[in-house]
Amino acid sequence: MSIADWTDAMRAARYDTAWSIEQETLAARDPATRDDPARPYHERWVWDGRTFDDRDVLVRCYHGLGDTLQFARYLPALAARARSVVLEAPARLHALLHIPGVALAAFDPAHPLPPSQVDIEITELAFALRIAPGDVASSYLSVAPAPLRDDTIGLCWQAGDWDTKRWVPEALLLPLASAHHCLSLVSAPTTLPVLNPEGCPFDLPATAALVAGCALVVTVDTMIAHLAGALGRPTWLLLKTEPDWRWNPARRDSDWYPDIRLYPQSTPGDWAAPLAAVARDLATFEGDLNGQPAQSLGARLLG
Known part of the structure; x- marks a missing residue:
């Protein structure tokens, strides 16, 4: 079996096969290669298969x-199964990760915590627990929303520098930003006509509050998509032709977040088709966006 087989199984929601x-x-x-310090953190494997029932568990976020x-x-x-759980996560996330029974520790790449009875990398949890994404809560973060207008759309067009093929050129969002009440969720200045041309604060609690206050988030495949999904906000996800393993470009929905819609490219590098689909779908709710809602925009988008 290959990584391609695993990807196919995950996209098809054949989780038993993937596991x-x-x-x-x-x-x-x-x-001997477990948590190998000679390898970059994102290439390491951590869990060795040992049970975590009634044991002290360290969850690493690599x-x-x-x-x-x-x-x-x-x-x-x-x-619920371990004796104790410590989550070694980036300090930027701590304000969002108040989970009963889970203690927080800051992840310092230069000085990671020493091993516990059981170590596991957070992305290994689905396999280790044998729990499909739809079998646990999908809206599991909660923050007080920023006081935004009911029709505010959050826009994020940039992802990490390591994969710029996920980026949408800023100028392509001008028609959407001009036609609707939009907010930037990118932490950099923009020339788009948005509420915050200076950009989104480089502060995750503040960003989460803005996301929570949006009626809709339109984003590329980046942290903002997961933040919006975990907050239960309607999210429209712009995807490159061959997206990450967690998104199936043949589907419009996802097991990971029930409030998400997928808008994949039809041709590599061409964002015209997904953006046209977003524009068509937004037109369906034009009355709401112009302040004449029969019900909230969020309710209409989820319907």
Whole structure:
């Protein structure tokens, strides 16, 4: 079995198959390479298959902020089985991750915490617990929303520098930003006609409050998508032709977040089709966006 087989299984929601592939991979690993300090953090494997029932567990967050937010949904299930759980996560996320039974520690890449009885990387939790994404709470973060207008749309067009193919050129969002009441969720200045041309604060609690106050978030595949999904906000996700393993470009929905819609490219590098689909779908709710709602925009978007 290959990584392509695993990706196909995850996209098709054949989780038992995906976990069988992961089990085969785990069994074939050399234990001496576990949490290998010679490798970059995002390439390491951590969990060696040992049970975490009634044991002290250290959950390490070696991937991106979005990965941590996506898999934080599994922490309550882990805490219910372990004697104690410590989440070693980036300090920027701590204000969002108040989970009963889970203690927080700041992840310092230069000085990671020493091993516990059981160590596991947070993205390994679904496999280790054998819990599908739809079998745990999908809206598991909660913050007080910023006081925004009921028709505010949050826009995020940039992802991490390591994959700029996920980025949408800012200028392509000008028609959307000009036609609607929009807010930037990018932490950089913009020339788009948005409420905050100076950009979104580089502060995750403040960003989360803005996301929570939006009626809709339109974003590329980045941390903002996971933050909006975990907050239960309607989210329209712009995807490159061959997206990350967690999104199935043949679907419009996702098991990870029931409030998300997928808008994949039809041709590599061409954002015209997904943006046209977003524009068409927004037109359906034009009456709401012009302040004449029969019900809230959020309710209409989810309907």
